[in-house]
Amino acid sequence: xxxxxxxxxxxxxxxxxxxxxxxxxxxxxxxxxxxxxxxxxxxxxxxxxxxxxxxxxxxxxxxxxxxxxxxxxxxxxxxxxxxxxxxxxxxxxxxxxxxxxxxxxxxxxxxxxxxxxxxxxxxxxxxxxxxxxxxxxxxxxxxxxxxxxxxxxxxxxxxxxxxxxxxxxxxxxxxxxxxxxxxxxxxxxxxxxxxxxxxxxxxxxxxxxxxxxxxxxxxxxxxxxxxxxxxxxxxxxxxxxxxxxxxxxxxxxxxxxxxxxxxxxxxxxxxxxxxxxxxxxxxxxxxxxxxxxxxxxxxxxxxxxxxxxxxxxxxxxxxxxxxxxxxxxxxxxxxxxxxxxxxxxxxxxxxxxxxxxxxxxxxxxxxxxxxxxxxxxxxxxxxxxxxxxxxxxxxxxxxxxxxxxxxxxxxxxxxxxxxxxxxxxxxxxxxxxxxxxxxxxxxxxxxxxxxxxxxxxxxxxxxxxxxxxxxxxxxxxxxxxxxxxxxxxxxxxxxxxxxxxxxxxxxxxxxxxxxxxxxxxxxxxxxxxxxxxxxxxxxxxxxxxxxxxxxxxxxxxxxxxxxxxx
Numbered sequence: 001x002x003x004x005x006x007x008x009x010x011x012x013x014x015x016x017x018x019x020x021x022x023x024x025x026x027x028x029x030x031x032x033x034x035x036x037x038x039x040x041x042x043x044x045x046x047x048x049x050x051x052x053x054x055x056x057x058x059x060x061x062x063x064x065x066x067x068x069x070x071x072x073x074x075x076x077x078x079x080x081x082x083x084x085x086x087x088x089x090x091x092x093x094x095x096x097x098x099x100x101x102x103x104x105x106x107x108x109x110x111x112x113x114x115x116x117x118x119x120x121x122x123x124x125x126x127x128x129x130x131x132x133x134x135x136x137x138x139x140x141x142x143x144x145x146x147x148x149x150x151x152x153x154x155x156x157x158x159x160x161x162x163x164x165x166x167x168x169x170x171x172x173x174x175x176x177x178x179x180x181x182x183x184x185x186x187x188x189x190x191x192x193x194x195x196x197x198x199x200x201x202x203x204x205x206x207x208x209x210x211x212x213x214x215x216x217x218x219x220x221x222x223x224x225x226x227x228x229x230x231x232x233x234x235x236x237x238x239x240x241x242x243x244x245x246x247x248x249x250x251x252x253x254x255x256x257x258x259x260x261x262x263x264x265x266x267x268x269x270x271x272x273x274x275x276x277x278x279x280x281x282x283x284x285x286x287x288x289x290x291x292x293x294x295x296x297x298x299x300x301x302x303x304x305x306x307x308x309x310x311x312x313x314x315x316x317x318x319x320x321x322x323x324x325x326x327x328x329x330x331x332x333x334x335x336x337x338x339x340x341x342x343x344x345x346x347x348x349x350x351x352x353x354x355x356x357x358x359x360x361x362x363x364x365x366x367x368x369x370x371x372x373x374x375x376x377x378x379x380x381x382x383x384x385x386x387x388x389x390x391x392x393x394x395x396x397x398x399x400x401x402x403x404x405x406x407x408x409x410x411x412x413x414x415x416x417x418x419x420x421x422x423x424x425x426x427x428x429x430x431x432x433x434x435x436x437x438x439x440x441x442x443x444x445x446x447x448x449x450x451x452x453x454x455x456x457x458x459x460x461x462x463x464x465x466x467x468x469x470x471x472x473x474x475x476x477x478x479x480x481x482x483x484x485x486x487x488x489x490x491x492x493x494x495x496x497x498x499x500x501x502x503x504x505x506x507x508x509x510x511x512x513x514x515x516x517x518x519x520x521x522x523x524x525x526x527x528x529x530x531x532x533x534x535x536x537x538x539x540x541x542x543x544x545x546x547x548x549x550x551x552x553x554x555x556x557x558x559x560x561x562x563x564x565x566x
Contacts, residue, residue: 006195007160010153011124013192014040014070023192025171026063026200038118040070045115047075056080056090056098056134062178063200066188068101069131073124073149079131080144083179083350088359088414093134096144126150133181133275135350145275147181151313155278156190158294158312162282163244163269164194167219170243172198173209174221176348181275182248186221206230210238219243223348224252227268228378230260239264246271249348251336257285272336275350277320278313281334290333301328306340344373346381346419356381356421359414360407365391368430370438374423374447382447383407383421386430387459395426396470400458423447426459445505452478454498455531467506467535475527490525495556499535499546503560507537509544511562517543519558523550531555 006019017033024031031039047055055072057079059065072079080096082089085104093100100109129149172191176183191198203209209220220242227247230239239245245260248271260266272291273279280299281291293299296312299322307328309320325337342353353371360369360383367386374382385407387395395403404424411420425446431439446457455471462468473490480488496516503509525531529550536545542563548555 008193008195009123010149010156010189010193011126011129014074015121015123019195021195022197024063024066024198024200026061030197031063036067037121039067040074041118041121042115043067043071043112044074044121045117045119046112047071047077048119049113049115050099052077052097052099054078054080054096054098056082056093056096056100057102058082058085058100058104058179059102060202061200062174062187062198062202065102065178066192069188073129074119074121076128080134081131081179081184082134084416086412086414086416089134124149126153135180135275151278152185152189153193154296154312155185156193158279158296159185159190160194161295167194167196167243170196170217170219171213172196172221173203173213173218174199175203175206175209175226176221176223176249177202180249180350181278182271182273183221185279186246186248206234206239210235213238213242215241217243220245222247222268223249224256225250225347227252227260228256230256230263234263236263239266242266244269248273249350250345252285254285254289261286274323277309277311277322280309280311288333290329290335292333299326299328299332299334344379344381346373346379349416349419351381351415351419353381356383356411356415356419359411360385363391363407363410364388365394365403365406367391370430370443371421372440372443376448380422381419382423382425382443384425384427384430384443387426387428391426392428392459392461395459400424400426425457427461428459429462442505449501452476454501458530462506465536467502469502469533469535471531471533473525473527473529473531477527480527488527492519492521492556495521495525495548496558496560498533499544499548500560502533503535503537503544503546506535507544508539509537509562511542511564514542514561514563514565517559517561519556520554521556523553523555525555 006021014037016037020032020034022030022032023036055077057065057068069079080093080098082093087105090100090104101112102109126149131147132144133147134144172187174183174187178184178187187198199212203212206226222245224247245266245268247268252270257268260268267284267286270283270285271279272281279294280297281293283291298310300308300310302308307322307326309322311320314320323341323343324339327335327337344351344353356371357369360366365388367388370384372382374380403426408420425443431442451474455473458470458472460467460469479491479494483489483491525548531548531550534547542561544560544562547557
């Protein structure tokens with residue numbers, strides 16, 4: 001550990017100090033160990049006067065969060081830390097008899113009565129001082145993950161052993177919240193134990209963080225989503241002056257790490273772990289893409305690319321089955337592969353796809369919901385909604401955008417804005433493969449169609465062996481350019497191409513194209529038109545029937561013939 005700093009056990013961090021060191025920059029003022037100990041003692045005295053046992057904390061600022069956390073521990077209370085302050089999260093915590101403190105919706109938050117005198121603090125019992133991390137579970141329901149103070153102590157000891165000398169005298173600045181285990185450790189507990197200071201404010205951009213550093217020795221607690229947004233306008237000289245950059249909450253792309261190294265010389269440190277396990281491993285990806293387990297961590301293979309974790313941060317004799325597939329090397333390092341469960345990370349926010357599906361399925365318009373991770377330049381969520389008859393009627397009457405707006409309003413009761421679906425597909429059945437599983441290939445194909453050359457699909461129906469696609473013709477389609485200036489119309493060849501493309505998406509059309517039959521272009525199609533494309537496949541004759549129609553009349557129709565010339 002770093003002998004230049006005053007190392008303090010977490011159980012004693014709030015006790016009256018033998019030294020005066022700065023703790024936090026809060027609301028423009030530096031507060032020291034005396035301030036911290038006094039504030040904790042006053043709040044702890046207030047908590048001892050309350051009969052409530054469970055308290056849920058959500059604070060935007062780190063210093064008041066730290067005060068309340070240690071005060072609750074010293075008062076012998078149970079602490080719950082929520083990943084967000086959404087109304088549904090508040091309701092679930094209230095169901096656990098939690099008293100809500102901090103930045104909750106006005107109707108939910110509580111104000112703690114002031115204490116008449118401060119509490120005389122003594123060292124905490126590291127086995128009795130607990131907190132619950134309230135986070136998404138793989139079953140779709142939020143889980144309360146219990147942690148005891150001794151577990152955090154082991155982890156900050158390891159972090160200090162690994163990087164203490166390198167970070168001597170540095171302050172912690174962050175663009176990630178302390179409401180998750182990564183931010184809790186790197187922004188709060190590790191600085192408090194090591195005698196380093198932290199900025200209470202959460203910085204929303206690298207620019208504001210670098211400005212706040214003011215040339216002081218600092219390290220940046222960041223996330224992959226924030227780091228990948230750095231570009232040529234970034235203040236690279238200021239980043240070069242940082243002691244280091246930590247990244248966690250998701251795997252950082254190698255290209256991003258390389259860009260940061262090339263422009264600033266920073267070999268940032270990527271951290272791998274979870275709320276359940278704490279830190280597992282670290283790497284400097286530009287030097288070695290493999291992960292190096294922290295001291296005391298061992299990983300044991302049990303099945304093909306599946307492993308059990310043994311960690312000093314976990315209770316004795318409780319090995320943990322990892323939810324990521326790994327490729328383990330002979331020297332103990334490993335490569336990360338795929339996720340086993342349905343927990344994903346969006347902008348480093350942990351999201352249960354199952355929970356999102358269950359929330360959507362509470363609507364009378366939804367028969368079934370299938371949510372998936374969609375990678376198109378950046379990770380986002382796509383939602384495939386199987387509409388009920390009522391939902392189908394609603395989308396026909398009110399339109400696609402009205403449904404999406406309503407679904408987002410529903411999801412915002414549970415989830416943060418950043419994780420909401422960015423792509424939506426409305427259908428009345430769930431496409432299945434020949435093995436009876438969800439046809440991911442077909443869904444991916446529908447989601448990935450280029451909006452510059454395909455219509456905007458409102459919803460898709462399957463009935464009586466036919467596929468009907470309700471669509472709107474965008475005004476900015478490439479096919480309208482030059483066809484014709486001042487009076488754009490959709491070319492007939494484009495209509496044929498759409499019929500074939502969608503036909504092959506929904507039907508097993510494998511023979512080569514042969515010919516067209518009874519093709520009729522009856523009424524021109526203009527930008528903004530609302531149409532229905534009806535498709536029917538006759539495998540015996542090898543013919544795909546199509547018809548583009550509006551609510552009044554047919555615009556074009558015909559048959560595409562597939563087979564082998566004899």
